[in-house]
Amino acid sequence: MPVVSHDMLIKVACAIGGEDAAKIIEVLSQNDEMTEDEIVSKTGIKLNDARKMLYKLYEHSIVGLRRVRSKDTGWFTFYWRIQLDQVEGFIIGQKKRILEKLEKRLEYENSHSFYYCYTPGCKRLSFEEATEYLFRCPKCNKPLSYYDNSKIIESIRKKIEKIKSELNE
Numbered sequence: 001m002p003v004v005s006h007d008m009l010i011k012v013a014c015a016i017g018g019e020d021a022a023k024i025i026e027v028l029s030q031n032d033e034m035t036e037d038e039i040v041s042k043t044g045i046k047l048n049d050a051r052k053m054l055y056k057l058y059e060h061s062i063v064g065l066r067r068v069r070s071k072d073t074g075w076f077t078f079y080w081r082i083q084l085d086q087v088e089g090f091i092i093g094q095k096k097r098i099l100e101k102l103e104k105r106l107e108y109e110n111s112h113s114f115y116y117c118y119t120p121g122c123k124r125l126s127f128e129e130a131t132e133y134l135f136r137c138p139k140c141n142k143p144l145s146y147y148d149n150s151k152i153i154e155s156i157r158k159k160i161e162k163i164k165s166e167l168n169e
C-alpha cells in the first residue's frame with residue numbers, strides 16, 4: 001500500500017462521518033495535535049457535534065487522543081491527532097469487503113443464466129425467476145429472451161483484478 005494521500009484521507013473521513021468528519025480531518029491534517037477548542041474554532045462545528053464526531057473517528061482508530069490533566073483545575077484536556085497507519089488499515093479493510101462482495105457477485109453471474117425483455121427500466125431475471133413468470137416480463141409483459149451476461153462478468157473480473165493488485169502493492 002502506498003502512503004495514504006490527502007484525498008484518500010478525506011474520503012475515508014467522509015465515509016465514516018460525512019462532511020463534519022471531513023472538516024475535522026482536514027484541520028487535523030494541518031497540525032500534529034489539536035485540542036477540541038482548537039478544532040471547534042477552526043471548523044465552526046459545535047463542540048458537542050465535534051466531540052461526537054471525534055469519538056466516531058476514534059472508534060475506527062482514524063484518530064488517536066492524548067489526555068493531559070491540569071494541575072490547577074484537575075480537568076482533562078484532550079489532544080487529538082490523525083493516525084495515518086490506521087487509516088491505511090481502514091482502507092485495506094474496506095477493499096477486502098468490496099472484493100468479497102464482487103467475488104460473490106461473480107459467482108452468482110457465473111452460475112446463473114439470465115432472461116430479459118429488453119425494455120429500458122425493466123430488470124433481467126434469472127432462469128428460475130423467468131420460469132416462474134412463464135418467460136413473460138412481470139413488469140411489461142413482453143416475452144423474455146436470453147441475456148448474455150459475459151460483459152458484466154468481464155467488468156466484475158476487471159474490478160476484482162484491480163482491487164487485488166492494489167492490495168498486493
Ligand SMILES: [Zn+2]
Nearest residue numbers: 117122137140
Ligand atoms: Zn419488461
